[in-house]
């Protein structure tokens with residue numbers, strides 16, 4: 001079995017995570033992302049906290065909250081913060097213009113609220129996540145279960161082929177908010193902002209994975225190098 005690609009990817013994730021945590025300052029409120037890339041950030045933050053850095057985290061999922069607590073990172077509830085200084089999260093795809101698809105791990109709703117509360121949203125990624133146009137990765141859509149079939153029809157009207165996300169046992173994947181995820185294939189997306197607006201208007205859609213103008217910076221690991229894409 002060839003494990004090299006995964007190892008290289010993990011190295012790139014770690015390189016990006018190490019570069020990103022340098023933007024955290026003492027006493028910051030820090031949004032904590034979800035997924036295998038964001039996990040490297042949790043590890044880096046836990047090290048800094050052990051060395052004495054004072055920060056408080058806001059988790060984007062139950063899983064991240066559990067990991068953070070186990071690593072000794074103090075947490076705040078989302079409802080108890082008015083703003084977040086910096087968030088470091090992963091993505092499924094990003095473009096150089098800092099538009100994203102997120103939600104592969106199903107945490108898109110909380111990730112979007114945290115991103116919206118955040119002054120500096122930093123996305124970290126391995127080099128396989130960079131694309132010219134979003135859309136090879138399907139767009140995750142969090143759907144209130146009783147509206148599933150209605151939403152699938154609405155997605156079809158937008159030329160999206162929606163598929164209910166199942167777990168390995170073929171029962172529906174259920175989010176931290178007790179909803180379903182539909183993974184919607186729109187082909188390559190030439191105007192993500194327009195599509196995001198259309199998705200926002202579907203009743204029964206709690207959130208979708210198109211993150212438009214929410215990101216200040218993407219840090220991509222490429223080999224041992226951290227490459228920064230920034231809006232400034």
Ligand code: 5RP
Nearest residue numbers: 035036037090103104105107
């Ligand atoms: C979770 C997310 C993740 O950031 C995204 O799916 C990337 O995950 P990974 O770092 O494991 O590739 O949006 O909802």
